Every structure is written in C-alpha cells, then in structure tokens.
Amino acid sequence: MDRKSVMKRRLQSIVIIFVSMAIFIVIWWALSIYFDLNYFPPPDVVFEAFFDSFVTPDPNLGITMGQNIEASFARFLEGFALAFVIAIPLGLLMGFMPWVDTFAKPIVELIRPIPPIAWVPFFFVAFGSFWNPVLTVFIGVFFPLLTNVVLGVKSVDPSLLDAARTQGAGRLTLFTKVIMPFSVPYLMTGVTIGMGVGWMCIVAAEWIAAVGGGVGYYILVQQQVGNYPYMFAGMIVIAILGLLTVTLSGYAEKMIRKRMGML
Amino acid sequence: MILTIENLIKSFPKKEGVMVAIQDFNLEVKEGEFVCILGPSGCGKTTLLRIIAGLESITSGKLLLKDKPIIGPGSDRGMVFQEFALFPWRSVRKNVEFGLEIKKVPPTERAAISERFIELVGLKGFENYHPNQLSGGMKQRVGIARALANDPALLLMDEPFGALDAQTRNLMQKELLRIWLETQKTVIFITHSVDEACYLADRIVVMTSRPGTIKEIFNVTIPRPRDRASVEFAQLRKTILAELEREVVSAPIARDNSEANV
Ligand SMILES: Nc1ncnc2c1ncn2[C@@H]1O[C@H](COP(=O)(O)OP(=O)(O)OP(=O)(O)O)[C@@H](O)[C@H]1O
Ligand SMILES: [Mg+2]
Numbered sequence: 001m002d003r004k005s006v007m008k009r010r011l012q013s014i015v016i017i018f019v020s021m022a023i024f025i026v027i028w029w030a031l032s033i034y035f036d037l038n039y040f041p042p043p044d045v046v047f048e049a050f051f052d053s054f055v056t057p058d059p060n061l062g063i064t065m066g067q068n069i070e071a072s073f074a075r076f077l078e079g080f081a082l083a084f085v086i087a088i089p090l091g092l093l094m095g096f097m098p099w100v101d102t103f104a105k106p107i108v109e110l111i112r113p114i115p116p117i118a119w120v121p122f123f124f125v126a127f128g129s130f131w132n133p134v135l136t137v138f139i140g141v142f143f144p145l146l147t148n149v150v151l152g153v154k155s156v157d158p159s160l161l162d163a164a165r166t167q168g169a170g171r172l173t174l175f176t177k178v179i180m181p182f183s184v185p186y187l188m189t190g191v192t193i194g195m196g197v198g199w200m201c202i203v204a205a206e207w208i209a210a211v212g213g214g215v216g217y218y219i220l221v222q223q224q225v226g227n228y229p230y231m232f233a234g235m236i237v238i239a240i241l242g243l244l245t246v247t248l249s250g251y252a253e254k255m256i257r258k259r260m261g262m263l
Numbered sequence: 264m265i266l267t268i269e270n271l272i273k274s275f276p277k278k279e280g281v282m283v284a285i286q287d288f289n290l291e292v293k294e295g296e297f298v299c300i301l302g303p304s305g306c307g308k309t310t311l312l313r314i315i316a317g318l319e320s321i322t323s324g325k326l327l328l329k330d331k332p333i334i335g336p337g338s339d340r341g342m343v344f345q346e347f348a349l350f351p352w353r354s355v356r357k358n359v360e361f362g363l364e365i366k367k368v369p370p371t372e373r374a375a376i377s378e379r380f381i382e383l384v385g386l387k388g389f390e391n392y393h394p395n396q397l398s399g400g401m402k403q404r405v406g407i408a409r410a411l412a413n414d415p416a417l418l419l420m421d422e423p424f425g426a427l428d429a430q431t432r433n434l435m436q437k438e439l440l441r442i443w444l445e446t447q448k449t450v451i452f453i454t455h456s457v458d459e460a461c462y463l464a465d466r467i468v469v470m471t472s473r474p475g476t477i478k479e480i481f482n483v484t485i486p487r488p489r490d491r492a493s494v495e496f497a498q499l500r501k502t503i504l505a506e507l508e509r510e511v512v513s514a515p516i517a518r519d520n521s522e523a524n525v
Contacts, residue, residue: 163348166316167362167413168338177361181352260352261393 041229049229050236058230060221063213065237072133072202072214073241079137080198087145088187094146095153095183096175108146116140116197117204124208133205133214140201141194145187152186153179185262188253195249199242215241264327265416265449266292266315271324273310284310286474288324292417297443297450299460301503302470302478303511308453311475312421315451316342329416338362341410345422347402349394355381355405356390362413380408383442400431407439411446420452424459436462440487457507461500462489469506479506 025043032042041049053065061068094101116139123132156179164178206216215237222231257263271288274281285307292298302308313319314326317336326333328340349358359377368376381390384404394402403423410418423439424432436459443450454460460467467481481503485495 157348159344159346159348160350162313162316162318163342163344163350163409164361165318165336166338166340166342166419167409168336168365173365177364178350181350184352261395262351263395 038226039228041232045229046232046236050233053230053233053237058218058221060225061213061218065215065218065233068213068215068218068234069237069241071210071212072206072216075133075205075214076137076198076202079134079201080141080194082134082138083141083145083194087142087190088149091146091149092153092175092180092183095150096179101150108143112143114139116201120205120208123205129209129211132208133202133210133216136201136205137198140197144193144197145190148186148190148193149183152183155186156182181260182262185253185257185260188249188256192246192249192253195245196242199238199245203238264291265294265296265329266290266451267325267327267330268315269325269327271311271314271326272322273307273314273319274322283474285314286476288476290468290477292449292451295447295449297463297465298452298468299464299466300451300453300468300470301455301457301460301507302475303472303507304455306470306472307475308470309421312342312419312451312453315417316340316419318342338366338413339415340417340419341413341415343403343406343410343418343420343423345425347394347399347406347426349402349405349409351394354391354393355386355397355408358394358405359408359412361409366413376412377408380412383411383445384408385438398431399427400435403427403435404438407442411442411448416449418448418450420450422453422455425455432459437488439463457500457503458491461485461496461503462491467503469503469510472510478510 029042029044032040055064057064058068090104094104116136119139120132120136123135127135160178160182161174164174169177202214203216203219206214207220210217215234219231219234219238222228222234268288268290271285272283273285274283276282288311290298300308300311310319314321315328315333317333317340333340350361353361356374356377359380360373363373363376378390381387384407386401386404386408389397389401394405397405403426406423407418424435427435439450440463452460452463454463461483464483467483469478469481470476471478481499483499485493485499489496
C-alpha cells in the first residue's frame with residue numbers, strides 16, 4: 001500500500017470512530033431522557049460532574065479526583081511490581097526446568113481459577129485496607145505475567161539454542177543470553193493483559209475499604225450518598241485509566257518487538 | 264587427520280525398538296579439506312553433522328577431533344544452519360561476537376575480531392543491522408562470520424544455501440570458496456545439490472538411503488575456479504547424479520521396509 005491510501009484509510013477510521021462515539025452518546029442521552037431516572041443521568045450532566053470532580057474536593061472524602069487517582073495508581077503500581085518480581089523468575093524457571101514446572105503447576109492451576117475479586121474479603125481481614133487492593137492487583141496481574149513468561153521460554157526456537165551451544169554456551173549462558181532475551185516480548189504481552197486486569201482488581205478491592213481514597217472507593221461512596229452523576233464520573237475515570245495504560249503498554253510492546261527485531 | 268569417524272552407528276529410540284539412522288559410517292577428513300556430503304532425503308546427513316557438532320550423541324563407534332573424542336558441543340566446531348539461526352535481538356556485530364562474549368574475550372579484542380570477519384564475509388557497513396533487516400544471503404554471511412569468529416578447527420554447514428534463490432546461491436558458493444581459501448578452514452558441507460557439491464568440494468561423499476552409510480566417495484580434481492560449462496564438470500555431475508538416482512529409486516523400498524515396523 002502506498003502512503004496516500006494509508007492516509008486515506010487512517011482518515012476513514014478516524015471518521016468512523018467519531019461517528020461511533022456520537023451514536024453512543026446519543027443513545028445514552030435518549031435512554032436517560034426516556035427513563036428519566038435520577039440514578040441514570042444524561043451525558044451532559046455526567047461530563048459536568050466529571051470535570052467538576054477534578055476541581056472541587058469531594059465533600060465526603062475531602063479530596064479531589066486527582067488525589068483519588070493518585071491513591072489508586074500507587075496501589076496499582078505496587079501490586080504490579082510485586083507480581084513482576086515473583087512471576088518473572090518463577091516463569092523463567094518453570095519454562096526452563098521441567099521439574100519446577102511439574103512442581104509449581106498444580107498449585108498455580110489450583111489458584112488461577114479463583115477470581116481476584118474473590119480474594120478481597122480474605123485480604124481485607126488478613127492484611128488490612130492498605131495491602132488489600134495491592135494484593136488483589138497482584139493476584140490479577142500475576143497469572144497473565146506467569147503464563148506469558150512460561151510461553152516465551154517454551155517458544156524459544158530450538159535452532160537458536162543449538163547455535164548458542166555450538167558457540168560454546170553452557171546451561172547458564174543459554175538461559176541468560178538466549179532464553180531470557182527471547183521471552184521479553186512475551187513478557188510484554190503479559191504486561192499489557194495485566195494492565196487491563198489490574199484496574200478491575202483495584203476497583204473491586206477498594207469497595208471494601210480504602211484509606212486515603214481511591215477511584216473505586218469514590219464510585220461506591222457516590223452511590224451511597226446518591227450523587228449519581230459523580231458515580232458515573234468515577235466510572236469514566238476508570239475507563240480512561242484502563243484505556244490509557246493498556247494502550248501505552250501495547251505501544252511499548254510494539255516498540256520493544258521492533259527494537260528486538262522480533263515482530 | 265583432523266576428523267576421524269570410525270564404525271559410527273546412530274539409532275533413535277522408537278516406540279518399539281530402535282530406528283537406525285546411520286550405520287557403519289567411516290570417514291577421515293584431512294586438515295584444510297572441503298568435503299561435501301550428498302545423499303537422499305532422510306538418510307541421516309543432518310544427524311551426522313549434529314553428531315560432529317556434539318549436539319547429538321553417538322550410539323556406538325569412534326569419533327575423534329584431532330585424536331580427541333568429541334563429547335559435546337564446543338566452539339572448536341563452528342556450525343552454519345540452513346535456517347540461519349541468528350539471534351534476532353542482536354545486531355550483526357553482536358551476533359558475530361556471541362561466542363567471544365562467552366569466552367570472555369575483552370571488548371576491544373572482540374571488536375577487532377568481529378570487524379575482521381564481518382569484512383571477510385563482505386558485510387562491512389552492516390554491523391549495526393539486525394537480522395530481520397537483511398536478505399537471506401546476507402543472513403547466511405552473518406552465520407558464516409559467527410561460526411568463523413571462534414576460529415574453529417571445523418566448519419560444519421548443513422545445506423547453508425538451501426533457503427536461497429539460485430542466483431544468490433551461486434554467488435554465495437563463490438564467496439564461500441574465497442573465504443575458505445583465505446581462512447584455510449576444514450569444511451564439511453551438506454547439500455542436496457549435485458551441482459553445488461561438484462562446484463565446491465575436494466571430495467564428495469555420497470550416502471545411501473536410510474540407514475545412511477557411505478556409498479561412494481569421489482575425489483574432485485578439477486582445478487578452481489571451476490567452470491560449470493566444462494566437459495569434466497558435466498561428466499562428474501552426470502556420474503554422481505546417476506549414482507544418487509539409483510539410490511533414490513531404491514530408497515522407497517528400503518524406507519518401506521524400515522518403517523513397516525513403526
Ligand atoms: N531427534 C530425532 N529423534 C528421532 N528420529 C530422528 C531424530 N532426528 C532425526 N531423526 C530421523 O533420522 C533420520 C535422518 O534424519 P536427518 O535429518 O539426519 O536426515 P537428512 O539426511 O538430513 O534429511 P534431509 O535431506 O531431508 O535434510 C530421519 O528418518 C529422521 O526422521
Ligand atoms: Mg537435513
């Protein structure tokens with residue numbers, strides 16, 4: 001395809017995106033007018049609340065949306081970091097050493113089906129309101145990271161291992177110079193999936209309790225006091241955060257693949 | 264003798280019993296020699312080369328490199344793969360330096376060596392390219408430079424030009440001869456192409472169909488550079504082709520028999 005038709009295609013999709021957003025808002029607006037329910041406000045009221053939430057501190061929480069985002073984001077990152085430092089070494093070992101895989105697999109497969117949200121009550125009782133959201137994110141992010149790292153190690157092209165061995169590589173060198181670099185793009189796929197899961201976890205965990213605010217907690221509080229436009233504003237914030245982090249991570253993944261020549 | 268293979272047998276375990284891939288293989292390779300191995304598909308050529316590389320064990324027999332038994336892979340035997348097997352995340356330079364890094368050669372010395380071999384294979388100016396930015400012929404040049412950078416006693420090549428188009432292939436054959444003359448390496452080269460073997464080799468080993476063993480060895484005395492249009496070249500090619508065809512024709516029967524008990 002030449003540049004001109006690429007541009008044309010791009011322009012077309014931008015137009016289509018605009019049209020689809022417009023239709024979405026019109027349907028939302030029409031439904032809210034038709035039903036006329038106080039807990040289902042029209043888009044203009046929600047958007048107004050959205051912008052106001054960033055300026056005016058919430059009377060119940062005493063902080064602005066920006067500070068709520070900060071609180072949630074910190075937990076998000078902490079949970080992510082924890083999952084990172086445990087899932088990567090474990091995944092590498094499981095992929096590389098069959099006995100580690102055999103040993104860890106039953107435990108992993110037993111815990112995986114438990115939805116992260118199902119852990120929230122336990123985490124809250126056992127670890128309190130600070131660790132609860134962090135650990136919930138950890139549980140949510142851990143499995144996509146682990147699965148993709150293991151997949152990465154197992155996908156290593158055997159001829160690369162042969163090539164390395166004929167170059168004098170021992171087991172440790174195979175691991176550090178072939179297997180680890182090869183699994184980086186796979187890890188990045190896991191990160192992108194984890195980004196999406198992480199936000200679901202944080203909202204759910206903050207519903208039980210959150211010290212120092214948080215967007216999930218914010219949504220719940222607005223519902224409890226009947227401040228529905230602000231409840232929707234919180235939902236929009238989560239949507240934007242999720243979209244932003246997933247898109248950024250997807251972009252980073254693409255760049256890394258390109259830089260590594262592994263498209 | 265740089266390489267001695269005596270009564271080599273290689274079999275692979277099967278569901279029931281074993282499958283003999285190579286049987287009673289005997290070969291001696293002199294220092295600096297260019298040996299081509301020809302044979303029908305599945306006769307064990309790749310297996311043989313992997314055994315010499317140390318990537319595959321032997322079932323029985325003797326396998327000596329400079330009078331010492333080969334027990335595993337090592338950088339004293341460089342291997343060039345048909346599917347290139349370059350590290351995609353490493354630049355040309357870093358690919359060539361891979362073995363030197365493992366040997367902990369200091370960076371300045373490493374750079375000097377990789378520069379020399381990159382230049383030798385005609386890739387000067389492409390040091391910082393990644394494999395996916397190179398054509399097939401260029402990738403295989405990197406493969407050759409990477410194998411040579413360790414200064415191996417043996418250069419093992421498994422259909423290295425099999426994935427290239429005819430024109431590139433002819434060019435690479437010429438280039439390989441030039442590199443061989445310059446480095447004085449001993450080369451064991453596997454190919455499907457009789458023409459390629461006739462063009463390159465000092466000696467051509469023709470193998471039987473499975474279980475692979477040596478059918479005949481041809482000494483090629485035509486002086487280099489060889490003219491494909493010359494009478495002697497055509498004669499040699501014809502002889503080997505006939506030899507090989509007989510083997511391929513008889514192969515299905517042999518194969519049927521050996522696979523009947525799978
Ligand atoms: N690791 C293995 N386990 C079991 N059987 C194997 C293994 N490697 C090779 N074989 C078998 O050994 C025989 C010889 O294989 P090999 O790849 O050496 O043949 P080849 O001469 O290189 O064939 P081609 O010309 O098609 O490349 C084949 O029947 C193959 O299926
Ligand atoms: Mg083969």
